[in-house]
Amino acid sequence: MGGWVRISLLLAPAVLVLGVLFTGGLYAALVQSLGYMPAVGMTEVSLDAYREVLGREDFLDALLLTVYVAGVSTALTTVLAVLAALALRHGPGRVSSVVFQIPLTIPHLVAAVGIALVISQTGLGARLAAALGLIGSPAEFPAFLYDRYSVGVILTYVWKEVPFVALVVLATLRGVAADLEDVARTLGANAWQRFWYVVFPVVAPGIVAASLIVFAFTFGAFEVPYLLGQDYPTMLPVVAYEEYRSILLSDRPAAMAINILIALITAAFAAAYLRFARNLGRRG
Amino acid sequence: MGKGRAGTGLAVVAALVALPFVPLLLWAFAGEWRFPDLLPSEWSLRGIAYLVEPGGRILGATLTSLVIAGATAMASVAVGLPAGMALGGYEFRLKGLVIFFILLPILVPPLASTMGVHLTFIRLGLADTAFGVFLVHLIPTVPYTAIILTSVFAELTGELEEAARTLGASAWKAFVYITLPQVVPGVAVAALFGFLISWSQYVLTLLIGGGNVVTLPMLLFSAASGNDPVITSALALVFALPAIAALVVALRYLGSGNEREFLGIGKPS
Numbered sequence: 001m002g003g004w005v006r007i008s009l010l011l012a013p014a015v016l017v018l019g020v021l022f023t024g025g026l027y028a029a030l031v032q033s034l035g036y037m038p039a040v041g042m043t044e045v046s047l048d049a050y051r052e053v054l055g056r057e058d059f060l061d062a063l064l065l066t067v068y069v070a071g072v073s074t075a076l077t078t079v080l081a082v083l084a085a086l087a088l089r090h091g092p093g094r095v096s097s098v099v100f101q102i103p104l105t106i107p108h109l110v111a112a113v114g115i116a117l118v119i120s121q122t123g124l125g126a127r128l129a130a131a132l133g134l135i136g137s138p139a140e141f142p143a144f145l146y147d148r149y150s151v152g153v154i155l156t157y158v159w160k161e162v163p164f165v166a167l168v169v170l171a172t173l174r175g176v177a178a179d180l181e182d183v184a185r186t187l188g189a190n191a192w193q194r195f196w197y198v199v200f201p202v203v204a205p206g207i208v209a210a211s212l213i214v215f216a217f218t219f220g221a222f223e224v225p226y227l228l229g230q231d232y233p234t235m236l237p238v239v240a241y242e243e244y245r246s247i248l249l250s251d252r253p254a255a256m257a258i259n260i261l262i263a264l265i266t267a268a269f270a271a272a273y274l275r276f277a278r279n280l281g282r283r284g
Numbered sequence: 285m286g287k288g289r290a291g292t293g294l295a296v297v298a299a300l301v302a303l304p305f306v307p308l309l310l311w312a313f314a315g316e317w318r319f320p321d322l323l324p325s326e327w328s329l330r331g332i333a334y335l336v337e338p339g340g341r342i343l344g345a346t347l348t349s350l351v352i353a354g355a356t357a358m359a360s361v362a363v364g365l366p367a368g369m370a371l372g373g374y375e376f377r378l379k380g381l382v383i384f385f386i387l388l389p390i391l392v393p394p395l396a397s398t399m400g401v402h403l404t405f406i407r408l409g410l411a412d413t414a415f416g417v418f419l420v421h422l423i424p425t426v427p428y429t430a431i432i433l434t435s436v437f438a439e440l441t442g443e444l445e446e447a448a449r450t451l452g453a454s455a456w457k458a459f460v461y462i463t464l465p466q467v468v469p470g471v472a473v474a475a476l477f478g479f480l481i482s483w484s485q486y487v488l489t490l491l492i493g494g495g496n497v498v499t500l501p502m503l504l505f506s507a508a509s510g511n512d513p514v515i516t517s518a519l520a521l522v523f524a525l526p527a528i529a530a531l532v533v534a535l536r537y538l539g540s541g542n543e544r545e546f547l548g549i550g551k552p553s
Binding site: 007014039087090101110130163216222255269 | 291294298364376386388391423426508513517
């Protein structure tokens with residue numbers, strides 16, 4: 001009994017802060033998405049905003065683009081992270097940890113600006129191409145910024161998130177996987193057998209869990225597509241923001257409806273991640 | 285053979301990590317850098333002069349960023365510490381649910397909840413104030429400090445504290461003299477994290493600050509949307525500075541023998 005009181009008191013500040021600001025905010029967003037804003041005389045509750053948003057072409061274009069950017073970023077990140085972790089696992093642990101932790105702590109905006117200065121039509125890449133005689137003028141270098149394939153956005157995400165996934169994979173590779181691999185080696189398994197039957201099954205759940213986080217994050221993040229993305233279509237969080245900045249209060253429910261849809265999708269990924277993470281904990 | 289491959293791999297990874305910083309460093313000190321040139325033809329300190337210009341906007345914005353991130357770091361540790369004690373030190377029913385609830389703001393973008401509370405903030409006079417911005421910065425920071433401190437308290441066995449109690453120390457004394465010193469490095473890491481996440485926030489500050497609360501990322505964003513790579517790069521480097529400094533400090537703090545990843549938990553945003 002005393003334990004319960006103690007635990008509740010300890011949890012109270014965090015639950016209160018997040019309950020008011022996060023859950024309260026989401027609740028307010030939900031209520032407004034249903035068209036209920038008594039402060040401006042809108043008191044009728046309906047699903048009109050959702051119906052409107054889901055039928056709009058710009059929303060569907062944005063949804064497709066968002067799934068594309070988050071999907072490609074996650075896939076590239078995962079593949080590169082696994083390759084990097086496999087290449088570095090026998091190297092000096094401390095040095096690779098430090099190298100990987102630089103992109104993790106650097107703000108997304110700094111990464112976006114740096115990547116833009118590398119890949120723009122007058123950037124380092126274009127200058128290098130000119131030096132090699134591949135192009136004569138900036139316009140001949142492919143447009144990687146504000147482009148329809150969102151190259152700049154994806155590259156920024158890959159640069160930022162590869163280390164996150166790689167560190168997760170490295171930790172498993174250097175721990176359980178290394179021990180099991182030694183056992184397999186003594187039992188006569190060759191390099192491919194050791195990788196496919198021993199190492200891969202051990203690291204796979206961690207890779208999936210980390211990739212789920214990367215997908216959820218890139219799906220709902222605002223800054224990078226706002227800075228480096230094209231004007232149309234844009235990613236969902238940018239659409240929600242622009243709808244929200246509209247002077248017309250009648251646009252507010254649509255903005256909130258988009259927000260709620262983003263929240264629902266990312267929450268589904270969060271739940272999947274936590275299921276995975278918990279299974280990992282049990283097995284480990 | 286494995287060692288050699290790892291060396292090459294590390295060199296490639298390090299070069300890719302360093303790549304975006306190359307143009308930032310060159311541009312920040314460039315005077316003139318025309319198109320096909322691989323290096324600036326003239327160097328200048330214009331970017332640096334702009335940063336420290338007396339009465340300029342940079343110093344004010346840096347101060348605002350420091351104050352908000354410092355306050356957010358302290359508050360999110362104060363809130364996350366007891367939660368970490370509960371989640372790391374005790375087993376109880378519904379613990380998984382509580383962890384899900386606390387982690388959710390990391391995984392669900394805080395844009396939705398911030399737009400949601402905006403109306404209430406306007407009504408309470410918190411919109412367009414630094415205090416209001418500080419409050420919404422708690423949404424992404426508290427989950428991190430709580431989860432980092434959960435793992436810190438989960439590693440405590442409680443044996444030392446028990447020994448102190450057996451020797452006659454009060455519960456409070458045992459906490460202050462035995463438990464607290466053991467968790468100090470973890471608390472420092474959590475505070476660093478809180479600081480860095482708040483320091484990096486752009487859209488939450490933009491929404492709640494409404495242009496009245498000018499932090500560094502506001503200036504960096506408008507510079508990056510403009511046409512002066514010298515100013516943009518100088519600003520970007522200043523904006524990256526605390527992250528680099530924090531990394532250096534944190535790595536020393538954790539000691540050379542400690543291989544635990546200082547950023548191994550959750551997803552920084």
